Amino acid sequence: xxxxxxxxxxxxxxxxxxxxxxxxxxxxxxxxxxxxxxxxxxxxxxxxxxxxxxxxxxxxxxxxxxxxxxxxxxxxxxxxxxxxxxxxxxxxxxxxxxxxxxxxxxxxxxxxx
Amino acid sequence: xxxxxxxxxxxxxxxxxxxxxxxxxxxxxxxxxxxxxxxxxxxxxxxxxxxxxxxxxxxxxxxxxxxxxxxxxxxxxxxxxxxxxxxxxxxxxxxxxxxxxxxxxxxxxxxxxx
Numbered sequence: 001x002x003x004x005x006x007x008x009x010x011x012x013x014x015x016x017x018x019x020x021x022x023x024x025x026x027x028x029x030x031x032x033x034x035x036x037x038x039x040x041x042x043x044x045x046x047x048x049x050x051x052x053x054x055x056x057x058x059x060x061x062x063x064x065x066x067x068x069x070x071x072x073x074x075x076x077x078x079x080x081x082x083x084x085x086x087x088x089x090x091x092x093x094x095x096x097x098x099x100x101x102x103x104x105x106x107x108x109x110x111x112x113x
Numbered sequence: 114x115x116x117x118x119x120x121x122x123x124x125x126x127x128x129x130x131x132x133x134x135x136x137x138x139x140x141x142x143x144x145x146x147x148x149x150x151x152x153x154x155x156x157x158x159x160x161x162x163x164x165x166x167x168x169x170x171x172x173x174x175x176x177x178x179x180x181x182x183x184x185x186x187x188x189x190x191x192x193x194x195x196x197x198x199x200x201x202x203x204x205x206x207x208x209x210x211x212x213x214x215x216x217x218x219x220x221x222x223x224x225x226x227x
Contacts, residue, residue, distance in 0.1 A: 032213040043117075043203050043218035044156075051213040089156070093214065100171065101216060105155040 002027045004090050006104035013080055013111050021075040021107045023064075023090035031092040033057075033066055033073040038087045038106070047075075047088070085111045115139055117219035119204050125225045126194045134189040134222050136204030144207045145187035146216065147171075147179060149200040156203070162187055194226045 007022040025031065032051040036044040048057030053068035062077045073090060090104040120135045138145065147159040158171030160179040168179050176198060178190045191198060201223050205216040
């Protein structure tokens with residue numbers, strides 16, 4: 001089956017620090033990979049995605065590269081802000097497979113001024 | 114575009130009461146989903162509708178029913194609420210049911226069952 005594993009949180013950083021949130025996956029078939037962000041009291045929203053190996057998704061200063069050889073899609077940002085405090089979810093969907101996306105458990109990020 | 118809308122935003126029920134959570138999307142998406150989110154459990158899929166006229170069970174369907182009323186609307190019904198159904202419920206939609214199609218989520222309904 002499909003699965004997504006994310007690092008446990010919370011991740012606590014000072015403003016302007018470098019962020020990495022690890023995500024690894026297993027999939028039957030060729031997955032597309034996603035990062036979603038959930039701000040307090042809101043629903044999830046797409047942060048970035050990549051649909052094939054070696055693609056890099058980027059948005060709002062965040063980046064993630066689809067690494068097929070290591071089955072990973074780690075989220076990075078060079079300089080975090082207090083406003084980046086949120087829960088981040090890694091997810092995958094397989095083409096031609098189940099209609100159901102697979103989500104990781106989420107990683108909470110807390111950024112202090 | 115309003116995207117995905119959910120009503121109500123908050124609800125308190127007594128054990129045994131029933132209610133329907135409403136969801137609508139204005140993006141002409143084919144697929145719609147209902148999730149629940151509990152602390153430490155991540156997102157769990159309750160039911161989904163790959164296309165208008167079809168519905169299927171997800172990971173945790175017991176105690177729930179759904180109706181895909183038309184292409185826009187997908188409702189979730191709790192026939193006899195239980196305290197274990199206290200949760201935040203999210204509706205989502207996507208253009209297609211597989212591959213590179215991302216999901217769009219509503220703002221959630223916060224349900225408490227006493």
